[in-house]
Amino acid sequence: MSTETIYIQFACGDMERREELQALLLPYAPLGFLDEDTVWQCYFDRASWEAAREGGILDRFAAMSPAHPVDVMELRQENWNRAWEESITPIRVSDRFVIAPTWHPAAPEPGVIVLTIDPKMSFGTGYHQTTRLMMRLLEGAIRGGERVLDVGTGTGVLAIAAVALGAAEAVGVDTDEWSKDNAEENIARNGMEGRVRVHHGSIEHADGRFDVICSNITRNDNIAMFPAFAGLLNPEGILLLSGFTPADLDDIRDAARAEGFTPLDAMLEDDWAALDVRLSTESS
Numbered sequence: 001m002s003t004e005t006i007y008i009q010f011a012c013g014d015m016e017r018r019e020e021l022q023a024l025l026l027p028y029a030p031l032g033f034l035d036e037d038t039v040w041q042c043y044f045d046r047a048s049w050e051a052a053r054e055g056g057i058l059d060r061f062a063a064m065s066p067a068h069p070v071d072v073m074e075l076r077q078e079n080w081n082r083a084w085e086e087s088i089t090p091i092r093v094s095d096r097f098v099i100a101p102t103w104h105p106a107a108p109e110p111g112v113i114v115l116t117i118d119p120k121m122s123f124g125t126g127y128h129q130t131t132r133l134m135m136r137l138l139e140g141a142i143r144g145g146e147r148v149l150d151v152g153t154g155t156g157v158l159a160i161a162a163v164a165l166g167a168a169e170a171v172g173v174d175t176d177e178w179s180k181d182n183a184e185e186n187i188a189r190n191g192m193e194g195r196v197r198v199h200h201g202s203i204e205h206a207d208g209r210f211d212v213i214c215s216n217i218t219r220n221d222n223i224a225m226f227p228a229f230a231g232l233l234n235p236e237g238i239l240l241l242s243g244f245t246p247a248d249l250d251d252i253r254d255a256a257r258a259e260g261f262t263p264l265d266a267m268l269e270d271d272w273a274a275l276d277v278r279l280s281t282e283s284s
C-alpha cells in the first residue's frame with residue numbers, strides 16, 4: 001500500500017499561488033507536479049502524503065488565504081487518469097497546428113496540421129502558454145531542410161512540429177527520464193521515426209551543428225546555455241527561447257547579445273514570454 005501513488009488536485013488557477021503551494025509541498029518529497037492551464041496537481045506516494053498531512057500541510061494551506069481556501073482533492077489513480085484525460089481535448093495552438101490526444105482525435109481542417117500527442121507525465125501538450133509561443137515562433141523560423149535541436153523536449157512536441165513544418169531532422173534532449181519514452185511514443189504516432197530522435201540528458205547529446213535551436217526551459221538555464229547554443233548553431237542560426245516572463249526579457253536579450261546574437265521579436269501570452277534571437281554573420 002505504501003507504494004500507492006496519491007494524486008492531489010488543487011483548485012488553484014493563479015500562478016503565484018501555485019508557486020506558494022509548491023514551496024510548501026517540496027519538503028515532503030512529491031513525485032512530481034502537473035502544471036497546466038486548467039489543472040494543477042501534485043503527486044506523492046501515500047506515505048509521503050500521510051507525512052505531509054501529519055506535518056500540518058492542510059492547516060498551512062488554510063492559512064495561506066483564509067478567504068479562498070485551497071480545495072484539496074485526493075484522487076485514486078483511475079479517477080486521476082479520467083480527470084486528466086477529460087481535461088485534455090484538441091487545442092488550436094497556432095496558425096498551422098492543432099494538438100490532439102489519441103483519446104480525442106481532432107476533426108481535419110484544410111491547412112491545419114494535427115499533431116497527436118499523449119502527454120502522460122511529460123510537459124508539452126499545448127495547454128501551456130510557452131509551448132504555444134514556441135510553436136508560433138517555429139512557424140516563422142522553419143523554411144525547409146533545417147537541422148533542429150529541441151532542448152527540454154518533454155513530449156517531443158516542438159521537435160515533431162519542426163519536422164512537420166519541413167525541417168529535415170530534429171534531435172530532442174530532456175533531463176527528465178519519463179520524457180524519452182513518451183517522446184518516442186509521440187514520434188511514432190506522428191510517423192516521424194528516423195526524422196526525430198530523442199536522448200535522455202541535455203546538450204551533451206547534440207551531435208554536429210544545427211540551423212535552429214528551440215529551448216523552452218527556465219530563464220536561468222537558458223542564460224547559462226547561451227555560450228553552448230552559440231557554439232552549436234550554424235552561421236545565421238536561429239535560437240527560439242521561452243520559459244520565462246516578460247520581466248526577464250531584458251536579461252535574456254543582454255545574455256543573447258553577449259554571445260553575438262541579435263534579438264528579434266518577443267511574443268507574449270499571459271505572463272509568459274518567448275524570444276527569437278539570431279546569430280548574425282558579422283559576429284560569427
Ligand code: SAH
Pocket residue numbers: 122123124125126130131134151152153154155156157158173174175176179201202203216217218221
Ligand atoms: N519543449 C516542450 C516541453 C518544455 S518543458 C514544450 O515546449 O512544451 C521543459 C522541459 O525541459 C522539461 O521536460 C524538463 O525536464 C526539461 N529540462 C529542464 N532543464 C533542462 C536541461 N538543462 N536540459 C535538458 N532538458 C531540460
